[in-house]
Amino acid sequence: MKKIAAQFVDLCRPFWRGKQGLLALLLLVAAISMGWTIVYLNVLLNDWSKTFYDALGTFDSSLLLSLMKEYGIYILIYIVVFVHQDWFTRWLIIRWRSAMTEELVNSWLAKRAFYRMSIVGKIDNPDQRIAEDIGLFVDKTVSLVASFLVVTAQLSSFVIILWELSGVQRFTLFGEEWVIKGYLVWAVIIYTVFGTLITHLIGKRLHGINYEKQRAEANFRASLLRKHDNAEQIALYGGEQQEKSHLKRQFSAIVSNWWRSMNAERNLGFFTTGYMRISLIVPIFAALPAFLSKTVTLGGLMQIRGAFAQVHGALSWFIRMYREFMELSASMERLSQFKQEIKRHQSEDEVVPVGERLQLDQLSFTTPQGSPLLQKVDLSCEAGSWSKFSGRSGLGKSTLLRTLSGLWPYYDGRWQSLEGRSLLLPQQSYLGQGTLAEILCYPHPALADSDMLRQTLDSVGLGAWRDRLDEQLNWDRVFSGGERQRVAFARALIAKPDTLYLDEATSNLDHDAARQLLALVKLALPACTVVAITHQTELDDLFTHRYDLTDFASQRS
Known part of the structure; x- marks a missing residue:
């Protein structure tokens, strides 16, 4: 009682x-x-x-x-x-x-x-x-x-x-x-x-x-x-x-x-x-x-x-x-x-120190149930650099990116994030509800004017939608997997983050289309730090640093 x-x-x-x-x-x-x-x-x-x-x-x-x-x-x-x-x-x-x-x-x-x-x-x-x-x-x-x-x-x-x-x-x-x-x-x-x-x-x-x-x-x-x-x-x-x-x-x-x-x-x-x-x-x-x-x-x-x-x-x-x-x-x-x-x-939320580089010191990750993933990861990425993380499936690569984005609390060790705003583009982006303009600016509906939105749609290969900004549709059903990934890159160009995390963000696109989008990010956001997970080896030359995370695999992995 x-x-x-x-x-x-x-x-x-x-x-x-x-x-x-x-x-x-x-x-x-x-x-x-x-x-x-x-x-x-x-x-x-x-x-x-x-x-x-x-x-x-x-x-x-x-x-x-x-x-x-x-x-x-x-x-x-x-x-x-x-x-x-x-x-x-x-x-x-x-x-x-x-x-x-x-x-x-x-x-x-x-x-x-x-x-x-x-x-x-x-x-x-x-x-x-x-x-x-x-x-x-x-x-x-x-x-x-x-x-x-x-x-x-x-x-x-x-x-x-x-x-x-x-x-x-x-x-x-x-x-x-x-x-x-x-x-x-x-x-x-x-x-x-x-x-x-x-x-x-x-x-x-x-x-x-x-x-x-x-x-x-x-x-x-x-x-x-x-x-x-x-x-x-x-x-x-x-x-x-x-x-x-x-x-x-x-x-x-x-x-x-x-x-x-x-x-x-x-x-x-x-x-x-x-x-x-x-x-x-x-x-x-x-x-x-x-x-x-x-x-x-x-x-x-x-x-x-x-x-x-x-x-x-x-x-x-x-x-x-x-x-x-x-x-x-x-x-x-x-x-x-x-x-x-x-x-x-x-209560699990914590304040992570920021600095001029992304620094991981003896960082170990687990599942919510405590099963080990990547262990004792040591690496650093300078501001403005492009880094690629690779390794076999199930290693914990996505978990690493989610930790760096502030989502994953199940880790031990120290790390330092870069100054400024960060954005993570997953393999399947959430589109949400609203007009196309609101979808592009998500989660800030008044972030850009119509002219900028039209230019952005043209640049990411969605020019066919440039005059339909005020339409409200079931966007998750309207856009294909590749188009949803293009929408995600449009969001990144509009939001202008200081750090951009890409988790297989071009997996539904062919190599040429993926290269064009990444080149667009380099051109539009020259100071942006990019950390990516991708199995598209044809894109390796775009990255200044490449890390094989297999070296940090746990025995379970």
């Missing part, structure tokens, strides 16, 4: 103690005030019910007509208040969800934590945690907190009424006379406590089931997205049957979870349904002796029934909200794990 409370506070604190906290508090107060107004209306309606049923019993038509008009006024007020309560609640939910989403996305993207989390793979489906778990957490929290404060007012109001209606009951048991004040209050408390305990015993399995449900649903959705993004490759391989089998296995996890949820909900439903139905007649049976002895009128009996129902409803809040509690606890656990993992990976 202490852990759950700590998780809850940690998730709530940034919003409620932030700059939006005051307005959020006002919205919460407004929603709760509407709820308390509804409670007050229910108190008035409880008194009204006694008068109405007494008038019904005496066939007082004039009083009945007046009471019906009064009821209409109550209902009109009730509708206005109820709608505004829902409106204030929704306003609060979307503000909190927006702020929490922004805060979590900013943390996830800060200090490249999202990248490090992706290569470790400990946290599944960050998209689902951000898109769905935040919404679930905020919605359930606001609903539960607001309803709890409302039922507290409901309980305090109607328990007094029910106590007064109960009167004093005297009876003889074991030869002694017993006097019980407010016996209906004690009856509803005992009945509700019994129901709450049984509900928890039956339904506690739902926490784990809901956690696995969210995970299974997210895995299936992510798998469908991967199939969509790689449709061409799947079709070329003829892998439809394999993909169908994979999707079927993942969906079977959803089905299995659904059955577990059905069984748990069924077992819980057997009790809660009967419990709630019986609660409708418990107050009638409890007050029946007084009614039969004519000490309580028909109106009084209905008033007792209404007050009992209100007290029972307030005390049964936990039973009615049990499923919401289980959903809240599952989403809260997933979000807490996500935040903790973000903090852990942000």
Whole structure:
């Protein structure tokens, strides 16, 4: 319980103690005030019910007509208040969800934590945690907190009424006379406590089931997205049957979870349904002796029934909200794990010294699981030089470049980076969404004017697109592998980095096209330091330094 409370506070604190906290508090107060107004209306309606049923019993038509008009006024007020309560609640939910989403996305993207989390793979489906778990957490929290404060007012109001209606009951048991004040209050408390305990015993399995449900649903959705993004490759391989089998296995996890949820909900439903139905007649049976002895009128009996129902409803809040509690606890656990993992990976960020040369001193690399890659690498590259790294596949060459770019934290040793900005062009560049102009300037959409963009497209061999800068297409599908690499070089020419890392950045181009692009970089960025990994030996003469990294291979490699 202490852990759950700590998780809850940690998730709530940034919003409620932030700059939006005051307005959020006002919205919460407004929603709760509407709820308390509804409670007050229910108190008035409880008194009204006694008068109405007494008038019904005496066939007082004039009083009945007046009471019906009064009821209409109550209902009109009730509708206005109820709608505004829902409106204030929704306003609060979307503000909190927006702020929490922004805060979590900013943390996830800060200090490249999202990248490090992706290569470790400990946290599944960050998209689902951000898109769905935040919404679930905020919605359930606001609903539960607001309803709890409302039922507290409901309980305090109607328990007094029910106590007064109960009167004093005297009876003889074991030869002694017993006097019980407010016996209906004690009856509803005992009945509700019994129901709450049984509900928890039956339904506690739902926490784990809901956690696995969210995970299974997210895995299936992510798998469908991967199939969509790689449709061409799947079709070329003829892998439809394999993909169908994979999707079927993942969906079977959803089905299995659904059955577990059905069984748990069924077992819980057997009790809660009967419990709630019986609660409708418990107050009638409890007050029946007084009614039969004519000490309580028909109106009084209905008033007792209404007050009992209100007290029972307030005390049964936990039973009615049990499923919401289980959903809240599952989403809260997933979000807490996500935040903790973000903090852990942000703490791995470090400041690397800069100088006039790229210097590596006894630098060793590992996988996230600790398996060794390149070991004790010693080399240096002067500013403005062109260096090529070579070696067999799986050696760790790409890992070396990612370390030099500040991405890879799993290394030991010292190194010094060059001054200025750096840019890494991978084998497959991420194009993203937006217009062609925004794609070329990514991640700085206002970095260049249209004339410069057209000239750049011409220079990298994409002149056919020079007049289509404002078009928005699915660029990952529009451009071929070679064209995507040309777009990457266009980005480099626009960004003008001081250091350019190339990780098989021309592998989809023929040797002549690759040479033209590299020559273009030499011409446009004469002071740029270039460090490249390439298996195209025809380009060797473009580099001032060539390093064979096989000498630094680990025994595992």
